[in-house]
Amino acid sequence: MNSKIDPGAEPAVVTGSREQLLYLLAEASEIEHTLMCSYLYAAFSLRRGEGEGLSTTEACAVDRWRKTIMNVAVEEMGHLLIVANLTVAVGGRPHFARPNFPVAPGYFPSGVVVRLTGFSRETLEHFIFLERPQGAPGDDNRTFNQKSYSRRQAVRGLMPSAQDYTTIGHLYEAIRVNLISLADHLGEGELFLGGARRQVGPDVVDFPGVTKIASLEAACTAIDLIIEQGEGSPGEQEESHYRSFLSIQNEFEELARGNPAFAPAWPVADNPALRLPPNLEDKVFVDHPEAAVLLDFTCSIYGLLLRLLVQSFGRAGEEAATQQKTLISAAIELMHTLAGASDQLARLPASLSTPGVNAGMSFTMLRGVEPLLDGRVEEQLVRERMRDLADAARTIPQLPSALSASLDQIAEAFFLQISS
16 A cells, blocks of 8 residues: 655545455445434424524524535435445445444544534534535534544555545545546456446436446546535535535524523433443433333334435346335435434433433444345345334324324335335
8 A cells, every 4th residue: 555645734645455445435434424413413403483492583593504404414315325326336335334423532533523412502613623624724612522643554554544534525535546546557447347237326316416426537526526515615615514504603603692592402412322331421321211212213213214225226137226216215205204203302301310401313223234135035124124113103102193104104105116
């Protein structure tokens, strides 16, 4: 392996074999996945309307913020799908696994702290820091600071090396450099040997920038889009994640000056835990009976959603596109169910032992999200899980009846489409 020095303060770009590229793509997937969850958690924590303690002006602003943050989270999901397509294009399998929250120090670079925290001034400052453009000055909020460290190996050999970066944009630049290096070394045809057939394209999912990738030019275009949506273009793209969070921050500060008691969010737990951890530091074990049942259900929805996304890739044959549409459509519908249940969690107490702290969606991961066996096995396992969730929804009083009915409709539509 060798290093290329990037101009500016960013660490050197580590280049190497296809394994190095797949390693970087897996880290990019986990970054997109964890950021998506943290943005959703903040959006779910926001109050709704004047009936929840907001003035008319405040309620309108908070509603705009929720929509903006949800749009950012949706774009992060689009980035996750783009990285999945890139991974398939160079011969890998999409990577949808990730660490549970809070992400332990050492897993990502020291400047990339990812936790689940409700919407607040501190959380907003942290989001701005994470999405800042390369070269932009700024410090993270002290609440999210952790001891500085460097992820490095004594020897750069056959095993992939961790790529340090101070901005997420630089991680993608490292992926670009590795793509160019490998295309030069192996040949473009040999690098993109995965082809486009097993990817997910715009004919299946309508996410900006999600397209099939089969060339170096297409890969670099996809990377450009991810960077520009996140940190903005050189011309300071107004709709970038960075600029969107700055806009929310300005409006938040203006409203807070007018009302020092302004509380746009419910007092949700930092890093809620579905299972009792050995150490409760920085976590809240959700054991209140009402919240615990709803959290278990919501995490199960999330688990099935991931299963459906995983199954959407790597398909071949004449029915591949139809099957992909069925799987992706069901996953998107489940997102709405997850959002409704997560909103409700933010309004419930987390635990009898932590008064004044509300619950929240923990996004607890399945132990493994590798692809299920295809054919009848895949169909049977998804059917079983959908049936389990639909049956459970009818027994949870904290779940709005509309969400329970919606889950029945999703299951029925999925079964009809699969069997047709």
